[in-house]
Amino acid sequence: MNQKIYGVDHFTIEDSIEILNNKIQAVISEKSREQIQRSKDNVEAIVNSGMTVYGINTGFGPLCDTKISKEETRKLQENLLISHAVGVGNPISKELSKLMLVAKLHALAKGFSGISPETFERILLFVEKDLIPVVPEQGSVGASGDLAPLSHLFLPLIGEGKIWKNGVPTPAMEVLKEHNLEPIELQAKEGLGLINGTQFILAHALFGLDKMKYLLDLADVVGTMSLEAYSGLSSPFRKELHEVRPYRGTKLVAERIRKLLESSEIIDNNDFPRVQDPYSLRCMPQVHGASRNAWFHLKEMAEIELNSVTDNPIVLDEETAISGGNFHGQPMAMVLDYATLAAAELGNISDRRQYLLLEGKFGLPRLLTEKSGLNSGFMIPQYTSAALVTENKTLCFPASADSVPTSLGQEDHVSMGSISGRKFNQVLNNLEKILAIELMYACQGLEFRRPLKSSPVIEEVFDLVRTKVGKLEDDRLIGEDILAIIELIQGEKLKEIISKV
Numbered sequence: 001m002n003q004k005i006y007g008v009d010h011f012t013i014e015d016s017i018e019i020l021n022n023k024i025q026a027v028i029s030e031k032s033r034e035q036i037q038r039s040k041d042n043v044e045a046i047v048n049s050g051m052t053v054y055g056i057n058t059g060f061g062p063l064c065d066t067k068i069s070k071e072e073t074r075k076l077q078e079n080l081l082i083s084h085a086v087g088v089g090n091p092i093s094k095e096l097s098k099l100m101l102v103a104k105l106h107a108l109a110k111g112f113s114g115i116s117p118e119t120f121e122r123i124l125l126f127v128e129k130d131l132i133p134v135v136p137e138q139g140s141v142g143a144s145g146d147l148a149p150l151s152h153l154f155l156p157l158i159g160e161g162k163i164w165k166n167g168v169p170t171p172a173m174e175v176l177k178e179h180n181l182e183p184i185e186l187q188a189k190e191g192l193g194l195i196n197g198t199q200f201i202l203a204h205a206l207f208g209l210d211k212m213k214y215l216l217d218l219a220d221v222v223g224t225m226s227l228e229a230y231s232g233l234s235s236p237f238r239k240e241l242h243e244v245r246p247y248r249g250t251k252l253v254a255e256r257i258r259k260l261l262e263s264s265e266i267i268d269n270n271d272f273p274r275v276q277d278p279y280s281l282r283c284m285p286q287v288h289g290a291s292r293n294a295w296f297h298l299k300e301m302a303e304i305e306l307n308s309v310t311d312n313p314i315v316l317d318e319e320t321a322i323s324g325g326n327f328h329g330q331p332m333a334m335v336l337d338y339a340t341l342a343a344a345e346l347g348n349i350s351d352r353r354q355y356l357l358l359e360g361k362f363g364l365p366r367l368l369t370e371k372s373g374l375n376s377g378f379m380i381p382q383y384t385s386a387a388l389v390t391e392n393k394t395l396c397f398p399a400s401a402d403s404v405p406t407s408l409g410q411e412d413h414v415s416m417g418s419i420s421g422r423k424f425n426q427v428l429n430n431l432e433k434i435l436a437i438e439l440m441y442a443c444q445g446l447e448f449r450r451p452l453k454s455s456p457v458i459e460e461v462f463d464l465v466r467t468k469v470g471k472l473e474d475d476r477l478i479g480e481d482i483l484a485i486i487e488l489i490q491g492e493k494l495k496e497i498i499s500k501v
Contacts, residue, residue, distance in 0.1 A: 007109025035111025077191030087136030114189035142329030142417030146200030159183030196311035204421025229445025249292030294342030329417030
């Protein structure tokens with residue numbers, strides 16, 4: 001199995017997802033250990049020197065001017081985790097919690113956080129043995145990092161909190177005993193190093209980036225299928241057109257659509273001549289492409305974040321610990337809000353293509369059924385799409401535009417990036433459903449272009465859908481069809497076909 005080294009190698013988005021899915025292994029090396037030990041030694045030197053350093057021998061937030069004795073520094077760290085674990089709401093998924101652990105391990109191993117080798121090894125053991133803590137979804141303002149979620153993530157280190165066991169949140173002490181593990185005693189700076197950071201925000205970005213990449217690819221395929229069902233034109237996707245306005249995303253989408261149309265017998269059908277198609281068809285490169293540009297931006301920022309140290313204070317050497325703002329979530333919050341809007345727009349344009357296919361133009365029957373009147377045909381699924389599109393619109397308000405002061409004004413500007421990350425993934429989940437409805441419509445529309453055939457990839461997607469959902473002749477439980485196509489979208493077979501483009 002391929003390996004990545006915590007704190008040494010550059011981690012990519014793809015690396016993080018493959019670590020999550022156990023396709024590659026993340027380990028520590030001798031260099032990682034040296035970095036971790038050096039940082040811990042630097043903290044000990046600071047404690048022994050009598051210097052006053054935030055979070056090492058002072059209180060936290062507005063209590064930063066309260067000096068803590070050397071004898072109480074360890075208790076201070078345990079109190080920190082317990083007092084800050086105030087998250088509420090449903091737990092995030094186990095996968096997101098694991099991504100948080102992976103991202104945190106990579107940051108801690110860089111050797112600027114003062115973590116002890118023993119604590120690092122215990123967190124690493126949690127990942128390797130799949131002992132994944134339970135983390136509530138609400139409670140972070142994304143400023144001193146994700147304080148509440150990270151506190152819950154690391155409570156099991158001291159025998160508190162809960163761990164996922166067979167899909168059920170289980171008291172940490174019970175799980176630790178099953179694995180013959182004792183709680184650890186946190187040392188100076190460790191609690192602060194653990195709960196300061198942006199790993200909750202980052203995990204949502206990593207998870208969403210992976211999903212959005214697939215949905216971007218899927219939107220190109222489904223949109224092209226709708227174009228052919230509508231008997232549309234190929235000219236808006238010509239390479240020359242996009243060279244004179246050469247946005248990266250636009251050029252990529254146009255290229256992908258050209259590939260999808262290669263050898264098609266349906267496109268540019270002279271039976272339905274016209275000068276141009278509606279925007280939702282001919283502007284796919286510009287609209288899908290703009291969403292791709294947002295994805296590129298989020299990917300760039302997330303990879304910087306993934307390979308950064310985001311706790312506080314940053315311990316540079318045995319005399320220098322800087323209390324700055326590397327924990328502030330604003331860099332991620334803003335691009336997550338941008339990506340949320342980009343994902344929502346993919347749904348907006350998909351819904352408009354659905355509407356076009358229902359109008360009964362260019363050889364298609366109204367509502368995509370030849371027996372309308374007695375049958376409602378595909379009238380109502382577009383209602384569901386419209387509801388999902390509007391729900392996404394309501395989720396597009398940028399959380400990063402807001403800031404509520406906390407910590408008695410010490411934290412007087414916060415990012416709300418955790419909310420940005422959560423909304424991003426909510427929109428992606430809705431987008432998946434919207435595209436499922438369009439895919440159902442597009443396959444029905446292609447039935448009325450037979451015996452003409454599309455390109456091999458589109459025909460392969462069509463055939464796969466037809467293994468689960470047949471052509472609609474008379475009204476039936478279309479809701480079941482939608483669920484079946486959503487399941488196909490989430491499965492590996494369709495992903496494999498889409499990856500051929």
